Amino acid sequence: MNTQSNGERILVVGVGGLGEHMVHEALERGAQVSVMVRDRTKLEDRLDADTLVRLTRITVGDATDPAALDEAMQGIDVVLSGNGAHKKMAREMAEAVKRNGVRKLLWPAGGTNLLADDGITPAYKAYANAGFNAEAIYKAHQACIDAIRDAGVNYVIFCPGRMTPAGHRSPDVASTIRVNRVAGMAVSYEDAAWVILEAALTNIWDRQLISAATPS
Numbered sequence: 001m002n003t004q005s006n007g008e009r010i011l012v013v014g015v016g017g018l019g020e021h022m023v024h025e026a027l028e029r030g031a032q033v034s035v036m037v038r039d040r041t042k043l044e045d046r047l048d049a050d051t052l053v054r055l056t057r058i059t060v061g062d063a064t065d066p067a068a069l070d071e072a073m074q075g076i077d078v079v080l081s082g083n084g085a086h087k088k089m090a091r092e093m094a095e096a097v098k099r100n101g102v103r104k105l106l107w108p109a110g111g112t113n114l115l116a117d118d119g120i121t122p123a124y125k126a127y128a129n130a131g132f133n134a135e136a137i138y139k140a141h142q143a144c145i146d147a148i149r150d151a152g153v154n155y156v157i158f159c160p161g162r163m164t165p166a167g168h169r170s171p172d173v174a175s176t177i178r179v180n181r182v183a184g185m186a187v188s189y190e191d192a193a194w195v196i197l198e199a200a201l202t203n204i205w206d207r208q209l210i211s212a213a214t215p216s
């Protein structure tokens with residue numbers, strides 16, 4: 001499975017660690033890729049010149065601003081968020097997706113929002129044991145999931161554990177994908193981007209929460 005784009009027009013909102021890898025993955029699959037960022041200089045520092053020239057459109061604006069979102073979503077088929085745990089952004093982006101007739105919103109949440117087969121969330125436990133406020137992390141992500149569902153748009157929520165760059169994609173991340181269950185505690189940005197583009201270009205996980213893990 002490595003679904004190629006039929007020239008889908010994809011918008012990546014927020015080009016940080018995950019966003020950068022989603023841009024590369026989408027271009028590699030033949031999509032037309034636009035981005036929305038708050039700071040153009042940061043984007044130019046993050047992406048190499050060859051990637052920058054391949055972008056269809058760069059919109060500079062805040063993803064909580066409805067007017068900026070409307071500008072960025074003109075002629076867009078699928079929106080990929082490069083930022084999560086931001087309820088206002090989730091709500092405004094979902095509303096903009098609806099207003100602008102975008103087919104689907106892909107959103108990153110967290111591993112705390114998925115159960116393991118035994119009914120326990122391993123990420124929640126790990127954060128709590130490490131002294132983090134696991135409940136606050138869970139609630140921040142869940143508020144975004146609820147806002148997207150409330151807007152009534154089509155979506156896929158990707159719930160990763162810790163994400164870091166690996167420098168390459170795993171050969172078998174597809175075999176780790178779980179629906180409404182946690183796949184593991186960590187996934188590389190490369191593997192996360194691969195899963196998110198599969199979700200963007202097919203309808204197999206529409207309206208689901210999914211996860212994946214990079215095999216160690």
Ligand SMILES: NC(=O)c1ccc[n+]([C@@H]2O[C@H](COP(=O)([O-])OP(=O)(O)OC[C@H]3O[C@@H](n4cnc5c(N)ncnc54)[C@H](OP(=O)(O)O)[C@@H]3O)[C@@H](O)[C@H]2O)c1
Binds near residue numbers: 039063082085
């Ligand atoms: N990294 C992890 O281990 C991990 C694990 C589980 C879940 N997640 C979720 O996955 C998301 C992506 O992870 P990441 O590691 O790629 O994060 P990241 O490197 O911090 O990237 C987030 C990007 O979102 C942009 N952004 C934030 N608010 C924005 C706004 N209002 N308008 C436009 N852009 C905005 C930031 O832009 P600026 O550069 O302008 O700030 C940044 O480029 C996280 O936000 C988190 O919710 C991450």
